[in-house]
Amino acid sequence: MKNLIVACAAAGSVAVLSGCAASGGLTKADKRFQRGEYESAIELYKADVAKGKNIAMSNYKIAEAYRVTNRLEQAESYYKAALDGGVKNTDAPFYYGLALKANGKYDEAATQLEQYAQSGTNRALVARAEREAQNAKAVPGLLAMQANNEVTPLDQINTASSDFGATIKPDTKELIFASGRDGKKYPGNGEGFNHLYAIKFDDADKMVGGTVMPYETVAMSGAAAAAPAAGATGTAAPAPAAAPAKDSGKPLFSKPNMHQASATFSPDGKMMVFAQSNDGSKKGYLSVDLFVSYFRGGTWTEPELIRGINNSKADDFSPVLSPDGQTLYFASSRPGGQGGNDLYKSTLGANNRFSTPENLGDQINTPGNENFPAVAPDGTLYFSSDGHPGFGKLDLFRVEKTGKVANLGAPINSTGDDFAPYLTGKDVGVFSSNRAGGKGSDDLYMFRKKPLKLVTFYAEGKVLGKDAKTGTTEPLANETVTITSANGQKQDVQTGADGSFKVKLDTAATYSFVADRGGYFTARQNVSTVGKVPAQDQLANEMNDITVPVTLTLDKIVKNKAIVVENIFYDYNKWDIRPDAATELDKLVQTLVDNPDISIELSSHTDSRGKDAFNQTLSQKRAQSAVDYIISKGIPKARITAKGYGETAPVIKSAKTEEEHQRNRRTEFKVTKINAGQ
The missing domain is CATH 1.25.40.10 (Tetratricopeptide repeat domain)
Incomplete structure (x- = not known):
């Protein structure tokens, strides 16, 4: 910009x-x-x-x-x-x-x-x-914000000059924008004075095709199909401006020593408000005011200053009419604001005059600059600002229903100036930017929210039986797997001949998969899809299947066979249940819940270092502490006993290394009783 x-x-x-x-x-x-x-x-x-x-x-x-x-x-x-x-x-x-x-x-x-x-x-x-x-x-x-938007440059419009500030004329569907592509150079920055141009797209939805012409030519011809300016499509060398119907001999909008930009139209296309500078002869620089013109008798009237809106001590610019044409929003540097440029609004009265402008307040306006308001078809207010948190210069923002101002995020916003939004529908429209990679100082871009890529989760699993002697596994056919969701809903699926199953899962849900067989420990695995949906840019297709592996291994119940409970650690010379040990004991609690017909002995073992009596007492206290914890979780006392073995039952009898001693310091359980029905 x-x-x-x-x-x-x-x-x-x-x-x-x-x-x-x-x-x-x-x-x-x-x-x-x-x-x-x-x-x-x-x-x-x-x-x-x-x-x-x-x-x-x-x-x-x-x-x-x-x-x-x-x-x-x-x-x-x-x-x-x-x-x-x-x-x-x-x-x-x-x-x-x-x-x-x-x-x-x-x-x-x-x-x-x-x-x-x-x-x-x-x-x-x-x-x-x-x-x-x-x-x-x-x-x-x-x-870090993830916005599912795509941004496309309108390169049939963009030139090496500044091109910005687009709007759609409601009755003719032409896109009207400002450009400095032709005419006299403005000494402030060496670019051309901005004037209004028009294009009617061959495909309005995709904004492609069509020929750019000076709006003067289009307006005076009464149709976008007027003879295009000389030059290739999209480059638009200017054609001589047609004179107004009254034949004043002067161009209506494109005054050579003045800037014109930011056109906005009433819903019927008969009233046009735009920003225009003076020629610099009075103030020494080009101040900006808002002008209005009416389409009457087949032509536009001579533009005139809007009464009651403009401030003689300030620039008033970037006007936009609400979709119903009753409210005019604009930016102004007038005194009394929050600082810099502020946004204002004015309503159109029955006398066809605008009310005294009203500042939009400090929730929107900041000590920085708020410019280029826009109102979407659903009434949502958008604007540009360098005062709200953004990437560096002007960013685009939206006012949420709660009143909170939200940055639109990348890729719409960049480290450059991103400004002048115009919404043609829900989450689709045009904006201007001087970001890197464009054709000129400002370019026009189309943005739209990309179709959301969808994800379907599936659990793909197998049920395996484990041989108690060899430890090998084999698939179990025709086994029932019960799937329970977090809200308690249950679903049963059967394994095929190869022991496999597949079931669809919801997103953002948790499940428990359980396989149960007589004479075997119940197998359980918890599965969650919460937070597992990949980012949109990581999904390859519009529809994406994501599989979650599930393996349920059924272990044969063998009486008096010791099973190590991993990761049960105690502080030195203590028997209190630490939080990390509690996590592992909770798994044993679940095993007892899943297998209600078994009773177990829980044992604790020490290494051979230390006195025998001390080790015996310590192991018994640790075993009892673990049993007490399990009973506190609702397991009947009659189903579990505590036994401390001290150093009497080592796994490695002549342990020498610390690793070997660690293996001897262990917690185990073994099934001591299988009730009828198991």
Whole structure:
């Protein structure tokens, strides 16, 4: 958004020169700067730097010229050079921090802005610095946001010049936008003055095809099918503007020394509001106001200032009418706002006049700049801002139903200026950006929410039987697997000849898979799909199947066969149940619940180090502590006994290494009784 005058308003930019002229008066560069001829001023200041003339201040002026023409990212190195050179300007450190942020150097920006917040003398900028520092720190969270949007450049429209601020004319379905592609150059930044252009797409949904023409030609012809301007489709060399019906001999909209942009139309297409600058002859720079024109008698009326809306001390720009045409939203730099540019609204009365503008308040407006409001067909308000947490410069935001302002995230937003949204439907529309990779300083992009890629979860499992002697397994055919969801719903599936089964699962759900067979320990496995849906960019297809493996192994119950309970650890010389041990004992509790017809002995063993009596007592206390824990979980006392073996039953009789001693220090259980029915 290099061209500020209509796109973002450069109100007050000439004040930068105060106190910075050389001792001999204004230099040639200073005079260019003062007249708002920033592009030529930059070259003159650079020449001064090359000559070693007033280096620090010249670098500062270059930085300021880039800033006020909205090229803050190019200002960074010049602010740094000015500060390193000892420039005497107390606000320079603040703007240097903003330039760092504009270049994606968020940590450096936060540090610089925090320093200014501590030492700055400009109270308004100190408040902004505090907020901007917090915004810079919030960027990692924004980068982590996943937005299912796709962004496509409208390259049949975009040129090397600035192209921005699109809208759809309701009655003719033409896309109207601003461009500096033709005509006289604006001395503020060396680009062409912005004028309105139109295109009617061959395919409106995809926004492809069609021929770009100056809107003057389209408006006077009364149809988008008027003869195109000379040149290839999408490049639009300008055709001479047709005269209004009254034959005034003057072009209606494309005044050569003025900017026009941000057209918006009433629902019937008969009223047009747009932003237009003056020619710079009165104020020394191009201030911006809102104008209105009406389509009457087959032509547009001469544009006139909207009464009661414009402020003579400010720029008023980026107008947009609500879908019902009754409310006009716009941006203004007028006094009395939150700071920078604020958003305002005004309603259209029965007398066809707009009411006194109303500031949208501090939930939307910030000490930074809020520009380019837009109202979606469903009434949702969108806008651009560099005051809310964003990626560096202007980002696009949406006002949620709760009133909260939400960043639209990447890929819609970037480290560049992303602005001027226009919603053509739910989650689809056009916006403008000067992000890297475009054709010019500003380009138009289409965005739409991509169709959500869907995921279906399946559990693919097997039921295996384990041989008690050899430890080998084999598939079990025709076994019943009971699947229980978290809400208690049950489903049974049968295994096939190869012991396998497959069942569909819900997303964000948990399940328990259980296989039960007489004479075997019940096999159980818990499965969850909560949080398991991959990110959209990791899914290959519109429909994606994700399988979750399940293996249920049925172990033969053998009386008096010791089974080690893994990972039961105690603190030195203690028998309290630690949290990690409790987790493992809970598994044994589940085994007893799943197998109600067995009774067990739970035993504890020590290594051979220490006295026999001490080890015997300690192991008994540990075994009893574990049994007491299991009983506390609801297992009947009669089904479990505690037995401490001390060092009398080692796995490795002549243990020498620490690993061997560890194997001897163990907790086991064995089935002592199988009741009838097992």
